[in-house]
Amino acid sequence: MDSKLTTTHPMVTADSQSVSSQEEIVLSVQHVKKKIGKKWIIKDVTFEVKAGEIFGFLGPNGAGKTTTIRMLVNLIRPTEGTINICGYDVTKQPEKALAYVGSIVENPEMYPYLTGWENLEHFARMQPGVDEKRIQEVTEIVRLDERIHDKVSKYSLGMRQRLGIAQALLGRPKLLILDEPTNGLDPKGIRDMRIFIRELASQGMAVFVSSHLLSEIQLLCDRVAIVGRGSVIAVGGVTELVEDTQHLVIWELEPQAQGEQILQSIPSIQVLDLESSNLDNDTAASLRPHSIITATPEEYISTTIATLVQAGIQIHNVRKLSPTLEQLFLGVTEGEFIE
Amino acid sequence: MNSIWPLVQNETIKIIKKKRFYVVLLVLLVLVPMFTYAQMRQAQENRTKFGEDWRVELQQAITDNQNSLGSDRVPEEWKKYRRVFVQQMQYYLENDVNPNEPGGVTFTREFLDNSSSLFIPLLIMTIASDLVSAERTGGTIKMLLTRPIRRWKVLLSKLITLTMFVSLIVVSTFIISYVISGAAFGYSGFNIPVFTGFQPGDTGTDMSSVHAIAQWQFILMQMGLIWFVGLTVGLLAFMVSVLVRSTAASIVIMMAALIAGTILTNMAASWSTAKYLFMVNLGLTNYLSGSPAPIEGMTLPFSLGVLAVWALASVIVSFAVFTKRDVLN
Numbered sequence: 001m002d003s004k005l006t007t008t009h010p011m012v013t014a015d016s017q018s019v020s021s022q023e024e025i026v027l028s029v030q031h032v033k034k035k036i037g038k039k040w041i042i043k044d045v046t047f048e049v050k051a052g053e054i055f056g057f058l059g060p061n062g063a064g065k066t067t068t069i070r071m072l073v074n075l076i077r078p079t080e081g082t083i084n085i086c087g088y089d090v091t092k093q094p095e096k097a098l099a100y101v102g103s104i105v106e107n108p109e110m111y112p113y114l115t116g117w118e119n120l121e122h123f124a125r126m127q128p129g130v131d132e133k134r135i136q137e138v139t140e141i142v143r144l145d146e147r148i149h150d151k152v153s154k155y156s157l158g159m160r161q162r163l164g165i166a167q168a169l170l171g172r173p174k175l176l177i178l179d180e181p182t183n184g185l186d187p188k189g190i191r192d193m194r195i196f197i198r199e200l201a202s203q204g205m206a207v208f209v210s211s212h213l214l215s216e217i218q219l220l221c222d223r224v225a226i227v228g229r230g231s232v233i234a235v236g237g238v239t240e241l242v243e244d245t246q247h248l249v250i251w252e253l254e255p256q257a258q259g260e261q262i263l264q265s266i267p268s269i270q271v272l273d274l275e276s277s278n279l280d281n282d283t284a285a286s287l288r289p290h291s292i293i294t295a296t297p298e299e300y301i302s303t304t305i306a307t308l309v310q311a312g313i314q315i316h317n318v319r320k321l322s323p324t325l326e327q328l329f330l331g332v333t334e335g336e337f338i339e
Numbered sequence: 340m341n342s343i344w345p346l347v348q349n350e351t352i353k354i355i356k357k358k359r360f361y362v363v364l365l366v367l368l369v370l371v372p373m374f375t376y377a378q379m380r381q382a383q384e385n386r387t388k389f390g391e392d393w394r395v396e397l398q399q400a401i402t403d404n405q406n407s408l409g410s411d412r413v414p415e416e417w418k419k420y421r422r423v424f425v426q427q428m429q430y431y432l433e434n435d436v437n438p439n440e441p442g443g444v445t446f447t448r449e450f451l452d453n454s455s456s457l458f459i460p461l462l463i464m465t466i467a468s469d470l471v472s473a474e475r476t477g478g479t480i481k482m483l484l485t486r487p488i489r490r491w492k493v494l495l496s497k498l499i500t501l502t503m504f505v506s507l508i509v510v511s512t513f514i515i516s517y518v519i520s521g522a523a524f525g526y527s528g529f530n531i532p533v534f535t536g537f538q539p540g541d542t543g544t545d546m547s548s549v550h551a552i553a554q555w556q557f558i559l560m561q562m563g564l565i566w567f568v569g570l571t572v573g574l575l576a577f578m579v580s581v582l583v584r585s586t587a588a589s590i591v592i593m594m595a596a597l598i599a600g601t602i603l604t605n606m607a608a609s610w611s612t613a614k615y616l617f618m619v620n621l622g623l624t625n626y627l628s629g630s631p632a633p634i635e636g637m638t639l640p641f642s643l644g645v646l647a648v649w650a651l652a653s654v655i656v657s658f659a660v661f662t663k664r665d666v667l668n
Binding site for chain 2: 099
């Protein structure tokens, strides 16, 4: 697994036959650009996905994630650059390349007036080698066998999501593309989805997952590409990327003013106000009026606590926050991408 | 995946499960009995007025129309139609053939005649107008186009399915009309002679090529022409549904075009370039029964040609747009 953080991408075109299955590159995206009207929606996207890995595609809403995904499955034609799936160019040989792909783009939209089973039959007729036995198999994989003969209009969102995945799995794909797969699911549904995706990857399938939530990518993915404003900013291992990021620490001290003074006096600690700290809503709501937010490198936390104790300051609470996507952005771009 | 038939099967299932075709059948099943009843009342009234002899009735109709020809208040356009009508009826009278011989078959012939330019195209639009736009509105187009099949093949399967349903609608119109009206007027009449070959001209109707054919032959020809009209309208609606995202908009556009056609037919006699518009050429069956063309210079081959060009153009546009366009939402 490529654990190094890379921002440049000297890549060799994948040849699926000659590479061993462990390192087999299933999806290769090379310098893809897209112009719509006069605007470059996608400026430069390059990354590769290998068999058996879960690859995250992380970026804020509007960064070009969905447009990129649509290009991967030939819904949108790239203006420049190439996309290869298992060695076949998606634009030039869609009938070959797409045979290796199962996808859900945005919401899993199926025909509401057909039953789940009829929907699967419909898509089974559109690809070779999918028989009734396979349809039965995928309905069991997504645990939809009880309701499969009901009309899709009667399905809940979670069931539609599962039917969408069943549809994506029909053709035994080597690459599964899921666009925000946990959108609209309840916490249990999200957990189930994670377990399920890991299972698929352990069987050798490459899974490409897009998300705007860092936590989700952290919990699920091996590697990640971070996108912002139509470009891939960084590609690398998820753990490494997160470790390189500054951590926010929240302090509750008494007396507060004196404590804040001490924090400010330590050079490697930066005291932030609420606006510039980019906290997510849940955390921001949990703050008390006297909470102090700082950006503190992890290794300084314990020494800082010691300093505060020595100065006779009472520490009511110290909380290290897991980084948010915005902070990760700050880390990899040194701020240039944040408006 | 080489065969297109599984795709055609998909499209057929979708149309049937979406209950579009049932709507068409339902409309026919409601409307045809209404027309049948109206026709029955008219027949009863005529019988009380003229007795059992159809010749008296026909003679009366001729006289009525001749009288109106002398009136200044009747516009010249109408007079043209009436003059042709009078000549035709006289021809029927001379040859001792009842043009309105009551019966299920005659009713069906007249019904087909009247429904070819608006009613049947409308039924076909029910199916054609949302073939592509419904996939876009429902978002299922993403599923449809991310399968390992070329886009032109997906579109072709829809086109084949449309052609099948156009044929089915024309045949069902005949069957429903015959079965329902037959219950009221009797099921006989396939062999009644019907005159065709009237050639309306400026100086009067040219009778030289008029000949009698059996009514079933006449109906068969009608159905062929209606099928052609239906297919053309279907292909145009199909193109609009490729171009427009919303099904409602696509139906409105086609409806407006069709209705504009009927209005133009009634008033465009002096605007002769209007004859190249597809919507004034939909009354193909009128050429069989010999009604004058709405615009001078229009003949059956001309109208067939105009419709064929429009149909071909819409197929080309549909494929060009569908295979190239980015699916953005």
